[in-house]
Amino acid sequence: MTKELTYLNFLKQERLPHQWCPGCGNGIILKLACMAMEKMNFQQKGTVMVSGIGCSGRSAGFFDLDSVHTAHGRALPVAEGIKLANEQLNVMVISGDGDLFGIGGNHLLHASRRNTDITVICISNAIYGMTGGQCSPTTEITSKTLTTPRGNEDSPINVQALVTAHNCFYARSTTFHFNHALKCIFEALQHKGFSFVEIKSQCITNDGRRRGFKNSYEMMMSYKETYKINNSTNKLEHNEIGIIK
Amino acid sequence: MAKKQGIVNINHKRCKVCGICVSVCPVQNYKIENSKLKEFGKCIACLQCERYCPDMALIIDTKQ
Amino acid sequence: MTKKLLQGNQAIALAAVKAGLNFYAGYPITPASEILHELVNQKTVKVLQMEDEIASINAIIGSSLAGAKSMTATSGPGFSLMQESIGHAHMMEIPLVIVNVQRVGPSTGMPTFPAQGDILQCKYGSHGDYFPIVFYPNSVAELYEYTFNAFNAAEESLSPVILLSDSYVSHLYETIEEVDYPVSKRTLAPLGTSNRHFTGLTHENSKPMTSDPEVHKKLIKRFEAKQKKVSRKYNDYEFIENKNSDILLIAFGALSRAAYDLKDDFSIYRPIRIFPIVEKLKEIAKKYKEIVVMEMNAGQYANEVERLLHREIKSIPILGGKIDLNEIASKLRRIKRKK
Incomplete structure (x- = not known):
């Protein structure tokens, strides 16, 4: 008999396959979130998933929980409203970098300041994937996108500084570092107060393809080469991944 | 110690043939033929493909 | 029955508490700030001062979904910022009360002077088709009464109801009778009890359906019928x-x-x-x-x-x-x- 992947019970499995492109990192992060929730022993009752807009915004709909798909950039205030109205609930946010740092940047600043007990998982793919591959707040400098054909002129946003400025939990990981990412989400869920997990993820269709990657696995391997795990620091370098509590 | 062996269950309804499992497999157990994922029974149950599959299409049963 | 001398904005706050308000999120703005000032002193209401009006309305969308009767108050500029989320709340069918104390616009205009420039914004401000219920009282006693009605209509129609005022009526002091008007109960089950999916996408039975025009037609028709049905209870003139x-x-x-x-x-x-x-x-x-x-x-x-x-x-x-x-x-x- 085929074994059952119990963590998949957090998903509405009848809705699979999801609508994301082949090789998209969102599916891996969906799985990571499920595994972390199972590890935390969360139940369907009492857990709420909130997401914003974009490719990652569609993820809330796949969870077999009460979930809210908010307006663009507004996942954080909605999550705060939920948590403050009912403190018993476990409130998680899954959203993208454009949603959280771009249009919703102001809310990130203030949600971390208020230190509400919510966990944010940011699928950071450095691109606006759903709209065709425009430059996003986390796009690396000199990186080529649809709207930066001569290479991005601006530096990416320093989320770590933004979140840790208010002494909140911040973790960075990638889809390649599967166990590390799981640990990050798990510790973020255990953390009381605002916790933020940024997971670098691959978008092959609208980003990698233009930057010369052949497939999404190559993009994941580039994370392996770029990022080194450093769990004993209070400031991560741009090529390090780890947890800051 | 007996070698671990795995039985691969591919859910073709979910599989989008992205090829991550093909690249991630240490024993080259997978191949894409005619836009369909095929496996060759060489699985050693390392579970890499099960973890990295973004479409939840792979389940690996382990037998000793 | 006790009589009270109240300012319009104070009457709104008092009535909101009596109508079962649990959660208020707002941002200071002339001439609506007194509602926020009044509510922070209430023990039964959780008050959150947010970073802007967009965050305010989204926080009450969240709190309302979580089971709390929720309200926000603002004036023209803030109301303009809220428009996207008002449409969103209509799509997700969330009971809310939004108080708009109007001032002279467009833009910053004359912040302390009354106007009625947000009339059409109430109805057409957000994109797409929605059918809001809007009340506009003209005295402190009526502001008090229609705050109850706004809360009740919101619960009955599962939609954001707008209570209009203007800086003249809201800053007027009048004597009112503190009546306990009937209050509608919450029917929407709070979050964390099931596996519903609330989405701003066109949906059917908690499932996004973004490529079927029939589903959308049905959805909008249902919204229209629902709003008409509930508004019939409040044929007030x-x-x-x-x-x-x-x-x-x-x-x-x-x-x-x-x-x-x-x-x-x-x-x-x-x-x-x-x-x-x-x-x-x-x-x-x-x-x-x-x-x-x-x-x-x-x-x-x-x-x-x-x-x-x-x-x-x-x-x-x-x-x-x-x-x-x-x-x-x-x-x-x-x-x-x-x-």
């Missing part, structure tokens, strides 16, 4: 008939208080539920040769009345926040003469 006049004067909010002084010369109709427009107006209007809508904007409601009655409507715009009875009377005389 005031009609002061003057048998000697063949001119019907339509006014609401602060301006309608000035219109009362003209009741010896004109019949006066004052809509209280301004949207959806009370159909009774069709019947009332039949008897009159001339219909005049006066309002503190360039003729927003006049257009809506014209659309309803299919006849020519005279509009008297009162701009700049100053209500001058002489100015109004002379404009009305001119209309009378031309007739």
Whole structure:
């Protein structure tokens, strides 16, 4: 008999396959979130998933929980409203970098300041994937996108500084570092107060393809080469991944 | 110690043939033929493909 | 029954608490700040001062979903910022109360002066089709009463209900009777009890359906029918008939208080539920040769009345926040003469 992947019970499995492109990192992060929730022993009752807009915004709909798909950039205030109205609930946010740092940047600043007990998982793919591959707040400098054909002129946003400025939990990981990412989400869920997990993820269709990657696995391997795990620091370098509590 | 062996269950309804499992497999157990994922029974149950599959299409049963 | 001397904004806050308000998120803005000031002192209400109006309305969307009766209050500029999320709340069917204390616009305008420039924004401000219920009382006692009605209508229709006011009525002190009006119970199950998916996408049974026009048609039709059905319970208007006049004067909010002084010369109709427009107006209007809508904007409601009655409507715009009875009377005389 085929074994059952119990963590998949957090998903509405009848809705699979999801609508994301082949090789998209969102599916891996969906799985990571499920595994972390199972590890935390969360139940369907009492857990709420909130997401914003974009490719990652569609993820809330796949969870077999009460979930809210908010307006663009507004996942954080909605999550705060939920948590403050009912403190018993476990409130998680899954959203993208454009949603959280771009249009919703102001809310990130203030949600971390208020230190509400919510966990944010940011699928950071450095691109606006759903709209065709425009430059996003986390796009690396000199990186080529649809709207930066001569290479991005601006530096990416320093989320770590933004979140840790208010002494909140911040973790960075990638889809390649599967166990590390799981640990990050798990510790973020255990953390009381605002916790933020940024997971670098691959978008092959609208980003990698233009930057010369052949497939999404190559993009994941580039994370392996770029990022080194450093769990004993209070400031991560741009090529390090780890947890800051 | 007996070698671990795995039985691969591919859910073709979910599989989008992205090829991550093909690249991630240490024993080259997978191949894409005619836009369909095929496996060759060489699985050693390392579970890499099960973890990295973004479409939840792979389940690996382990037998000793 | 206790009597109280209250400011308009205080009356809204008091009534909201009595109607079961649990959660308030807002951002300071003249002339609506007093509601926030009043509510922070209430023990039964969780008050959150957010970073902007967009965050405010989204926080109450969240809290309302989590089971708390929720409200926010703002003025024109903040109301403009909220528009996207108001449409969103209509799509997700979330009961909310949004108080809009109007001031002179566009833009920053004249922050301390009253206006009625957000009339059409209430109905058409967000993109797409939605059918909001909007109340516009004209006295402190009515603000108190219609805060109850707004909460009840929100719970019954599962939609954001807008309570309009203006800086004149909201800053007026009047004596009111502290009546305990009936309160509707929450019917929407709170979050964390099931596996529903609330989404702003076109949906059916908690499932996004973004490529089927039939689903969308059905959804919008259902919204329209639902809003119509609930609004029927609140067919509220005031009609002061003057048998000697063949001119019907339509006014609401602060301006309608000035219109009362003209009741010896004109019949006066004052809509209280301004949207959806009370159909009774069709019947009332039949008897009159001339219909005049006066309002503190360039003729927003006049257009809506014209659309309803299919006849020519005279509009008297009162701009700049100053209500001058002489100015109004002379404009009305001119209309009378031309007739």
